[in-house]
Amino acid sequence: MNFVCAVCNSDKNLYRSKYCVNKHYPVPKEHYFCWFCCFKLSRKINADTLDWGSKHRIICPFKHCHSPLFEIEHYQSGVKRGSNELLMELHCFRLSYKKPSLVNVMKTIEGTLRGEMEDFLAHNFTGQSKAFFDLMLSVKRRFDTRPNTYDECQKSVTFELEWYDWNSYPKCESCYTEVNLHQCVNKSECQHLCCLKCFLETLNDEHHGNVICPLCQSYCAGTLERYQCKTQFPREVSMLIWRAATKSDTVEAALGKLDEWSIERGPWKISAEKKLWLVQAKDRLTKQPECFLIFKNLHKFELPYYDYNLTENVNI
Ligand SMILES: [Zn+2]
Ligand SMILES: [Zn+2]
Ligand SMILES: [Zn+2]
Ligand SMILES: [Zn+2]
Numbered sequence: 001m002n003f004v005c006a007v008c009n010s011d012k013n014l015y016r017s018k019y020c021v022n023k024h025y026p027v028p029k030e031h032y033f034c035w036f037c038c039f040k041l042s043r044k045i046n047a048d049t050l051d052w053g054s055k056h057r058i059i060c061p062f063k064h065c066h067s068p069l070f071e072i073e074h075y076q077s078g079v080k081r082g083s084n085e086l087l088m089e090l091h092c093f094r095l096s097y098k099k100p101s102l103v104n105v106m107k108t109i110e111g112t113l114r115g116e117m118e119d120f121l122a123h124n125f126t127g128q129s130k131a132f133f134d135l136m137l138s139v140k141r142r143f144d145t146r147p148n149t150y151d152e153c154q155k156s157v158t159f160e161l162e163w164y165d166w167n168s169y170p171k172c173e174s175c176y177t178e179v180n181l182h183q184c185v186n187k188s189e190c191q192h193l194c195c196l197k198c199f200l201e202t203l204n205d206e207h208h209g210n211v212i213c214p215l216c217q218s219y220c221a222g223t224l225e226r227y228q229c230k231t232q233f234p235r236e237v238s239m240l241i242w243r244a245a246t247k248s249d250t251v252e253a254a255l256g257k258l259d260e261w262s263i264e265r266g267p268w269k270i271s272a273e274k275k276l277w278l279v280q281a282k283d284r285l286t287k288q289p290e291c292f293l294i295f296k297n298l299h300k301f302e303l304p305y306y307d308y309n310l311t312e313n314v315n316i
Contacts, residue, residue, distance in 0.1 A: 003075060005034035006062045007041075010156050014075040017060050020067040031062040032075065036156040039093040041066075046094070058086045076160065088166050091139050096153035102143070105150055109140045138166065145169070145178060170227060174198045174214045177299045181227040184211055190218040193227055197298040200242050203235070211235065226305075234308055236274075238295075240281040245295035251285060254292060258282050280308045 004011045013035040019028045041061040058069040070083045099105050113136050119129035142164055143149055152161060171178050172195035180196040190213045198214040206212055210219040224233040240258065248254040262278045264270055270278075284306055285292060294301045 003032040005037055005156075006032055007037040008034060008156050010034045010036075010158075012157065012159060013161050015072040015081070016075050017062075017067070017069050017072055020060050020062065020065050020069075022065065022067050024064050025067070029065070031060050031065055033061045034156060035089075035161065036152075037061040038069075038072070039090060039153070040097065042090055043094050043097055046090070058083070058090060074163070079163070081163070085166050088135075088138065088142075089164075091135070092142055092149055093153050095139065096150050098154070099150075102147055102150040106140075106143060109136060109143065112136050113140065141169070141178070142166075172198055175299065179300065179302045180298050182224045182233055183227050184213060184218075184220055185223050185225050185232075187213075187218065187220055190216050192216060195299060196233075196238075196303065199224060200239060200298070203239060204243075229305075231305055234280075236277045237280045237284070237308055240277055241285060241291070242295050242298070244281070244285075245292050251289045251292045255282060255285055258285070284308065 002011065003014060003016075005014060014032055015035060015038065017029075017031045017033075020031050021028050038058065038061050042057065042059045045059055045066070046057065058072075060067045060069055069086070071080055072086070073080050095105050095108060099108075113133060116129045116133040116136065120127060120133055123129065146164060149164075151157075169178065170181055170193055172181060173192050174194050175198055177195040177197065181193050182196055182199055183193055184190060192213050192215045194214045199211075202212050202214040202217075206219075211224055212219045224235060225231065226233060240261070241254075244254040244257040244261075248257055258278055258281055262270065262275065288304075288306060291303065291306070294303050
């Protein structure tokens, strides 16, 4: 038998309550409903009863039921969702539903964070504000890493949503950035996950070709690989583009820097290897000028993969 949401008939994001009990159902009942209908009603009832003391947080949306829910089960996978996760979902829904835009939602979240921060600073880093600050920071992370959350909270969707993991998330262990995560290859003593910005800043003064972990400073002659897809990071070329980009305001200025570094001065010869890296760096900046802004903002934007293999014959 195929179940559907008792409110909107959707068969996607379907959940089951096991123990709905109230005056209409003295014997526990199972009800089926979708994620959207559940949070839509919970938001409404919580907002309506704001000043009434005891209130139910997550509520079964089945007609006349409205029982409090503390755990629901995803119908398709059988995975159970507990009250902590459900309350976090409710926070996101409350902040998004019928709000004019994602920008507006982010403004509200950031404003709340500032307010709570002032408050917990005033209370010597303790108290309720600290707890609420941490909670809002988790909510902000959800909207940062999954901006679609805003759309998902506007209307019921026709596909199965991926459940957001509220408990663990990969991040740079040095600065908590969540994009461009990299790791040293094959190192037993250091498994640290760090972002490219931290790696490049640490490597800036390293002239022996080693890779240094920004957190524990352990070094190896090996290479860096992207955490998600395990592709190797072309360290030398990327370093040149990053240096040129961070020192320039425009792509043209960055290309000018690379030209400047290609000029041999006095008795110092540029190695053939470095000449090739400079050509490859120029090649990428010319063919993919949008990477200029990404290199300048590695803590914000994911750097796309780039194949540095030169197709044309390059005169070095
Ligand atoms: Zn529904
Ligand atoms: Zn129910
Ligand atoms: Zn970092
Ligand atoms: Zn380390």
